Structures are given as C-alpha cells and as structure tokens.
Amino acid sequence: MQYKWMDNVRKVEPYVAGEQPKNADVIKLNTNENPYPPAPEVRSIINGMDTDILRKYPDPTISDLVNALADYHGVGHDQVFAGVGSDDVLSVAFLTFFAGDKPIIFPDITYAFYPVWADVYRIPYGTAPVGADFRINAADYMKENGGIVIANPNAPTSIWEAPAFFEEILKNNPSSMVIVDEAYVDFSNGSVLPLLEKYDNLLIVRTYSKSRSMAGMRIGYAIGRPEAIAAMNDIKQSINSYTLTQIAIASGVASVNDEKYFAGSCAKVVATRDKYDAVLRSIGFSGPKSQTNFLFFKHERVGGNEIFKRLREQNIFVRHFSKPAIDDYLRITIGTDEEMERLTQALKDIVK
Ligand SMILES: *Cc1c(COP(=O)(O)O)cnc(C)c1O
Numbered sequence: 001m002q003y004k005w006m007d008n009v010r011k012v013e014p015y016v017a018g019e020q021p022k023n024a025d026v027i028k029l030n031t032n033e034n035p036y037p038p039a040p041e042v043r044s045i046i047n048g049m050d051t052d053i054l055r056k057y058p059d060p061t062i063s064d065l066v067n068a069l070a071d072y073h074g075v076g077h078d079q080v081f082a083g084v085g086s087d088d089v090l091s092v093a094f095l096t097f098f099a100g101d102k103p104i105i106f107p108d109i110t111y112a113f114y115p116v117w118a119d120v121y122r123i124p125y126g127t128a129p130v131g132a133d134f135r136i137n138a139a140d141y142m143k144e145n146g147g148i149v150i151a152n153p154n155a156p157t158s159i160w161e162a163p164a165f166f167e168e169i170l171k172n173n174p175s176s177m178v179i180v181d182e183a184y185v186d187f188s189n190g191s192v193l194p195l196l197e198k199y200d201n202l203l204i205v206r207t208y209s210k211s212r213s214m215a216g217m218r219i220g221y222a223i224g225r226p227e228a229i230a231a232m233n234d235i236k237q238s239i240n241s242y243t244l245t246q247i248a249i250a251s252g253v254a255s256v257n258d259e260k261y262f263a264g265s266c267a268k269v270v271a272t273r274d275k276y277d278a279v280l281r282s283i284g285f286s287g288p289k290s291q292t293n294f295l296f297f298k299h300e301r302v303g304g305n306e307i308f309k310r311l312r313e314q315n316i317f318v319r320h321f322s323k324p325a326i327d328d329y330l331r332i333t334i335g336t337d338e339e340m341e342r343l344t345q346a347l348k349d350i351v352k
Contacts, residue, residue: 086220186211
C-alpha cells in the first residue's frame with residue numbers, strides 16, 4: 001500500500017542479522033556466539049535478583065559496570081562508555097564522531113553494519129579494498145577522511161593486525177577518530193589498548209556477546225579518552241538515558257569479576273579452533289589463520305552456497321555471504337568439540 005506519509009519516511013537498507021532458529025536441535029555455528037555458559041556468578045545474580053528493584057529506573061551513568069570495566073582494563077572511570085551491545089556503542093560512536101563533511105573509510109570486506117549506520121545517519125563513506133589475501137592495507141587509510149572504522153580482528157575474514165599497523169593510521173590521522181572494533185580480540189594476539197596513552201584519536205569498542213558468552217544480555221562498551229567518552233555520553237543522553245537494564249549491569253559486573261573462568265573459556269574456544277583449523281584443511285578447506293572464534297574457509301571444489309545449503313538440510317547452521325568476493329567462503333563459528341566433530345562428519349560427506 002502507498003500512503004501519503006511515506007514520502008517522509010527515512011529510507012534505509014537494514015542490516016541482516018544471522019538466523020536465530022527456534023528449533024533446539026540445530027548446531028548453531030552462524031552468529032559467533034560462545035558455546036560455553038557465562039561465568040557462574042552471572043547465574044547466581046540473575047537467580048537471586050529481587051524483582052522489587054525493577055520498580056526503579058536503572059543508573060543512567062551505568063557506573064557499577066563502567067567502573068568495573070575501567071578497573072579491569074586499567075583506565076580511568078571516565079574512559080569507559082557502556083551500551084546495549086557493541087552495535088549500540090558503535091551506533092552512538094558513528095553519530096558522535098562522524099559529523100564532518102569528508103567521507104569516513106572502512107574496508108570493503110568487514111562487518112556489514114558499518115555502511116548501514118553511515119547511511120541511516122547520512123554520513124558520507126568510502127571503502128578501501130582488502131588485498132587478495134583479505135589483508136587490510138594501512139596506506140588506504142592515509143588519505144583525507146572524516147573518520148576510520150576497522151574491526152580487529154576483522155570480520156568475516158578472521159585476520160588480526162598488530163598494534164604497529166594501527167599506530168601508523170593513528171599517527172597519520174590526528175583529525176579523525178579511529179574506531180577499532182575489537183569484538184573478537186579476546187581470541188587474538190592482543191588489543192590496541194596500549195596505544196590509547198599515546199593517541200587521543202583512538203576509540204576501542206568491545207562486546208560481551210562473543211568471548212563473555214552473553215550475546216542475549218546485550219552489553220558492549222567503548223574505551224577512549226575522557227573527552228571522547230564525554231562526547232558519546234552527550235549523544236546517548238540525547239536519545240535514551242536508560243540503556244542497560246538493572247540485570248544487565250549486575251550480571252556484566254559479575255562476568256568481569258571472574259577472570260579465571262573467562263580466561264579458561266576463551267582458551268577452550270581457541271584450542272578447538274586450532275584443532276579444527278587443521279582438521280578442515282586436511283579435507284580440502286583453506287582460508288586465513290583465524291584469530292577469532294570462527295573460521296573463514298572455502299573448499300577447493302565445492303562452492304560456499306552449496307555447502308551452506310547442504311549443512312542447513314542437516315540442521316547445521318553456518319554463515320554464508322552472497323557478496324561476490326567472498327561467496328566461495330563460509331564463516332563457521334567455533335562450537336564445542338562435539339559440535340565441531342559433527343560438522344566435520346557432515347562436511348566430509350558433502351565434499352567427498
Ligand atoms: C558481533 C559483532 C558486533 C556486535 O556485537 P554486539 O555486541 O552483539 O552488538 C560488532 N562488531 C563486530 C565486528 C561483530 O562481529
């Protein structure tokens with residue numbers, strides 16, 4: 001139906017999230033969730049929650065969580081911004097820092113939400129091509145721009161670049177905010193966080209959804225200079241003051257406080273990743289050496305869409321992107337060893 005008010009509608013092409021099947025016997029390796037539960041204390045917090053506190057609004061400054069995260073990362077309490085998943089944090093960061101006239105830059109193969117936020121906020125943007133090996137070229141980010149966004153490790157390529165790579169970009173772009181989306185950093189060789197002392201134009205974005213096994217709780221955060229965090233809080237307070245729920249704040253703190261569990265859970269994912277990296281290569285798959293909780297692999301004979309469809313028939317969900325440069329590839333989230341074993345058996349049958 002065409003109505004008159006439709007001329008005034010903001011037109012966007014929305015981001016398409018991975019499927020969330022209702023069916024319980026799916027092996028779900030399509031949205032990079034963690035196969036292990038959150039820290040045990042998260043369960044105690046939720047089970048013991050006095051629902052009477054829900055009468056009141058949550059703390060708009062989210063200070064319990066912000067302070068816990070700041071202490072954890074060794075930065076000031078005024079250097080952390082928390083939001084409803086890192087998608088919310090990134091969205092606020094785009095709105096805050098990318099208000100200039102020059103186009104912002106991000107890689108042509110990266111998290112598909114970046115162009116969506118740019119479009120919805122009317123931010124001009126350009127993309128820089130990744131190489132044939134999917135590596136990002138630092139030189140592409142040295143030209144005039146209104147801001148830079150790079151996921152490190154990058155998604156869906158799983159490739160990590162060392163801090164020295166970002167240092168060049170930060171040094172050459174003093175007038176641009178450089179957002180480094182570290183959604184997968186806990187499975188990698190490390191963060192760009194040490195660069196924050198030296199560069200005021202760095203904003204690091206993190207999430208609880210992958211390494212902290214809490215995608216369903218929706219917690220993300222940014223670490224930056226106090227001035228950058230204050231600017232983001234001004235934007236946030238101009239849209240929605242009360243973003244994180246009481247439950248999210250309390251369980252977010254509980255997760256940060258159990259470092260031992262967290263480190264153990266990340267190590268398990270990494271061990272499974274490295275094991276199945278080798279197993280899948282032995283049956284004709286190839287792709288980058290992953291520094292994430294997923295593998296970005298293609299098969300030497302069978303196409304990505306074909307494998308995707310045949311796995312799906314067996315209730316094994318992985319992610320396939322129909323973008324021409326990567327449509328041979330599958331993005332396979334690292335599950336438990338049992339899930340990865342079942343995936344391997346299915347793949348052996350498909351590619352034989
Ligand atoms: C998963 C992901 C996010 C979003 O995570 P949420 O915190 O769940 O919103 C952001 N960036 C990248 C690169 C991701 O892969």
